[in-house]
Amino acid sequence: MEITPEKLRWLYTTMYRIRRFEEVLLEQTALGKSMGVAHTSDGEEAGPTGICAHLTDADWIGSTHRGHGHCIAKGVDTAGMMAEIFGKYTGLCKGKGGSMHIADFTKGMLGANGIVGAGIPLAVGAALSAKLKGDGSVGVSFFGDGATGEGTIHESMNLASVWKLPVIFVCENNHYAESTPVEYAVSVTDIADRAASYSMPGVVVDGMDVFAVYDAAGEAIARARAGDGPTFIELKTYRYHGHYHADDPHTYRLPEEEELWKARDPLPNFERKVIEQDLMDEVEMERIRNEIDQEIQDAVEFAEESPLPPIEELYTDVYVNYSNSVQGLR
Amino acid sequence: MTTTSRPNPLGPGFDVPGSEIRYREAFNKTLGDELRRDPDVFVMGEDVAGGAGREDLGIIDSWGGAFAATKGLIQEFGADRIRDTPISEAGFVGAAIGAALTGTRPVVDLMYFDFITVAWDQLLSNAAKNRYMFGGQGKIPLTLFARSGVAAGYSAQHSQNFYSMVAHIPGLKCIAPSDAYTVRGLLAAAIRDDDPVIICNHKKLINMSSFVPDESYTIELGKGRYLRRGADVTLVGMSYTSEVCRLAAELLAAEGIDAEVVDMLSLSPIDEDIVLESVVKTNRIVIVDEDTPRCNMATDIAAIVADKAFDSLDAPIKRVTGPHTPVPYSKPLEDAFIPSPEDVVATTKKLLGA
Numbered sequence: 224m225e226i227t228p229e230k231l232r233w234l235y236t237t238m239y240r241i242r243r244f245e246e247v248l249l250e251q252t253a254l255g256k257s258m259g260v261a262h263t264s265d266g267e268e269a270g271p272t273g274i275c276a277h278l279t280d281a282d283w284i285g286s287t288h289r290g291h292g293h294c295i296a297k298g299v300d301t302a303g304m305m306a307e308i309f310g311k312y313t314g315l316c317k318g319k320g321g322s323m324h325i326a327d328f329t330k331g332m333l334g335a336n337g338i339v340g341a342g343i344p345l346a347v348g349a350a351l352s353a354k355l356k357g358d359g360s361v362g363v364s365f366f367g368d369g370a371t372g373e374g375t376i377h378e379s380m381n382l383a384s385v386w387k388l389p390v391i392f393v394c395e396n397n398h399y400a401e402s403t404p405v406e407y408a409v410s411v412t413d414i415a416d417r418a419a420s421y422s423m424p425g426v427v428v429d430g431m432d433v434f435a436v437y438d439a440a441g442e443a444i445a446r447a448r449a450g451d452g453p454t455f456i457e458l459k460t461y462r463y464h465g466h467y468h469a470d471d472p473h474t475y476r477l478p479e480e481e482e483l484w485k486a487r488d489p490l491p492n493f494e495r496k497v498i499e500q501d502l503m504d505e506v507e508m509e510r511i512r513n514e515i516d517q518e519i520q521d522a523v524e525f526a527e528e529s530p531l532p533p534i535e536e537l538y539t540d541v542y543v544n545y546s547n548s549v550q551g552l553r
Numbered sequence: 554m555t556t557t558s559r560p561n562p563l564g565p566g567f568d569v570p571g572s573e574i575r576y577r578e579a580f581n582k583t584l585g586d587e588l589r590r591d592p593d594v595f596v597m598g599e600d601v602a603g604g605a606g607r608e609d610l611g612i613i614d615s616w617g618g619a620f621a622a623t624k625g626l627i628q629e630f631g632a633d634r635i636r637d638t639p640i641s642e643a644g645f646v647g648a649a650i651g652a653a654l655t656g657t658r659p660v661v662d663l664m665y666f667d668f669i670t671v672a673w674d675q676l677l678s679n680a681a682k683n684r685y686m687f688g689g690q691g692k693i694p695l696t697l698f699a700r701s702g703v704a705a706g707y708s709a710q711h712s713q714n715f716y717s718m719v720a721h722i723p724g725l726k727c728i729a730p731s732d733a734y735t736v737r738g739l740l741a742a743a744i745r746d747d748d749p750v751i752i753c754n755h756k757k758l759i760n761m762s763s764f765v766p767d768e769s770y771t772i773e774l775g776k777g778r779y780l781r782r783g784a785d786v787t788l789v790g791m792s793y794t795s796e797v798c799r800l801a802a803e804l805l806a807a808e809g810i811d812a813e814v815v816d817m818l819s820l821s822p823i824d825e826d827i828v829l830e831s832v833v834k835t836n837r838i839v840i841v842d843e844d845t846p847r848c849n850m851a852t853d854i855a856a857i858v859a860d861k862a863f864d865s866l867d868a869p870i871k872r873v874t875g876p877h878t879p880v881p882y883s884k885p886l887e888d889a890f891i892p893s894p895e896d897v898v899a900t901t902k903k904l905l906g907a
Contacts, residue, residue, distance in 0.1 A: 258884050259706025310706070310883035321708045321882030337710035338668065339640045372639030373671070400640055402603035402616045408639035474615035475604035537878060537886045547877040552846045553896050 226437065231502055234276060234433050236511050238268040238490055241292045243512075243519045244301055245464075248291070248308065251523060252468045258310040259321045264292040266463035269489035270395050271296035273436025274363060274456075277444045283331045285346030285364045288323045289395075289462070290335030293365050299327040305522040311529035318532045319540070339400075340366065340373030343392075347379045350390035350447070361447040362390040369400025371414055380421040380455070389447035391440070392418075392455045395430065401466045402475040418455035430460030431487040434496065563772045563818075564738040571766035576758045579733035579765045580622050580698075580740060584660065586769045587744045588630050591658060594744060597636040597645060598662025602627040605637035619664050620700060620759050646672035646697070650680045653695040653749070660744060666701035666753055667713045680749040681724030695749040698740075701729075702755040702793055702843055703891050709879035714792070714844040717853060719751050720821035726750040727820040728774060729792035732763040735818055738772030746774060755793040755843075775822030779831075783813035786901055787831040787838040791817040791850060794841040794892060801841075801897035808898075810905065820850055828854060829862050836867040839901050841892055846874040873900050 245265040252261045275296035286293040307314025308322045326334030336342035346364030353360040398405045418425025429435045443454035461484035465472040497503040601623040603616030617624025627635040638645045649659040703712045719727040730736035743750035790798035795816035802812040832838045842851035851872035873892045
């Protein structure tokens with residue numbers, strides 16, 4: 224698939240932005256700046272990047288508890304994200320959601336979700352709206368290998384199929400659900416094999432190769448926009464860190480396995496390819512990295528200097544037009 | 554947690570061999586005791602061992618559950634009885650119900666109380682109703698445990714206390730231990746009980762220590778206990794708010810107000826008698842519930858008191874609860890959500906016209 228120079232730069236910038244955000248977030252969490260837990264997705268960058276490269280603000284994505292990469296690939300602002308995780312009023316959700324519930328509806332990001340499998344039907348719903356409105360937009364549902372154990376995946380895929388909805392199911396198979404390996408918890412080796420049972424195409428994609436993801440996603444999204452229904456994309460990928468910031472993955476993963484995956488890191492992978500094919504050079508990529516490093520540093524400063532939400536915000540946004548929460552019962 | 558010399562009517566009391574251990578260790582110890590005691594008992598849930606299926610790689614027991622409730626058990630009891638599940642709450646809770654109906658005694662780790670709704674239909678439509686609908690055929694000796702409550706930025710979907718929804722359902726039982734001593738007795742009782750019992754382990758209690766007897770014991774379901782005797786007002790707590798009430802009573806004592814603290818322990822079956830006995834004596838009652846206010850346990854208890862102790866009341870029944878909102882993430886908002894000892898003190902003083 225032809226990729227324009229702008230899109231190539233965007234692919235690299237986005238992947239590096241995700242990587243740097245996650246690395247810095249882990250540092251900041253270790254310093255106690257976050258008010259909760261951090262589920263980082265470093266290692267998995269190529270997936271959301273390659274997919275969201277084909278999306279606009281009018282398209283919607285559903286996400287998981289591990290949603291920072293999804294946010295960033297969808298164009299969500301890193302300063303607003305960092306402020307949200309620091310629990311600040313300038314956060315995307317006014318500090319009311321935190322890392323596991325970051326959302327930005329101006330960017331078509333339906334929100335990170337802490338209940339496994341709960342975000343899947345939401346993206347199907349976005350596709351349903353798209354079909355009702357006839358506006359050509361699509362929904363993309365991100366979920367992990369662990370989520371394929373939930374009933375919602377079955378119901379969502381069946382629904383999307385019988386209603387021929389413009390939704391793309393993207394399984395980020397990072398081979399672990401917390402400490403539970405995919406070979407134990409999932410009844411098939413290639414989860415995409417299940418797509419046939421729902422009469423939709425299923426493709427297995429190297430989730431460490433943003434070009435492979437870009438190609439597969441382009442086809443699936445075009446299908447959806449043309450009204451030809453859903454597709455299931457399985458990304459074989461890997462999270463470098465534990466389930467959350469304080470989880471030591473060496474209690475259930477072997478270091479040799481981690482090394483194998485790190486040898487296929489999407490960033491050097493990309494760098495090698497574009498240099499070989501004379502599409503970008505190291506100077507340009509270094510400039511991008513420096514800019515992003517500064518951007519993330521600025522995001523941290525912004526988050527640090529921002530105020531906390533006022534107590535009144537505890538009571539707002541429960542409903543649109545009703546409030547039954549004055550002071551609780553005290 | 555105060556271990557006073559006042560005899561505790563529940564369990565063996567404190568003058569027996571034992572030690573100060575944390576809630577989580579008492580839980581783990583008791584699970585081991587029950588697994589040893591009855592070969593039909595088994596545990597299942599996500600990451601209850603961890604690293605499932607990787608024994609050949611030398612990986613076993615990598616997590617032992619989300620708060621190490623099951624750590625060290627798979628080595629003794631094996632992977633059949635300490636069974637990791639895929640993330641399929643409706644599926645494995647339903648399977649647990651079916652297993653219970655057909656002769657085994659499953660203990661299910663649901664990890665977070667909030668996830669109970671993923672399995673809700675199985676609990677509501679099957680666990681709660683099968684015995685009744687089938688005219689007494691079958692019993693469901695299912696035990697289900699999960700961490701509940703507000704703490705440390707877990708945010709809206711991992712911080713809830715809606716145990717009143719469980720207590721509301723005929724056919725389900727619900728308990729809320731308040732310290733390491735009570736969780737040991739209540740967990741044993743729940744596992745030995747032939748009805749489905751849901752146990753709420755409040756996150757803020759998990760690392761708190763109290764005296765725990767070495768030997769196995771049960772605390773009868775449906776019995777509350779006094780944490781403090783007093784004359785001026787009854788404070789009723791449940792789960793972590795029993796600790797909140799205990800702290801509030803200390804603050805009140807410094808101001809010359811003598812509060813009695815009732816620790817409910819059991820939400821269904823519920824100990825009405827201890828609440829009524831106390832309010833008949835003190836004539837004023839404050840019920841503290843970390844849950845949101847509509848249709849919560851505090852409201853249920855208030856109705857019981859209004860009905861059965863009306864003539865004893867010198868003042869309206871007060872409830873101190875969270876607000877009618879989801880639990881927010883940012884710390885100042887989260888702190889404002891939680892009913893604190895200071896909130897209880899303020900409400901109590903207003904109640905006493907002080």
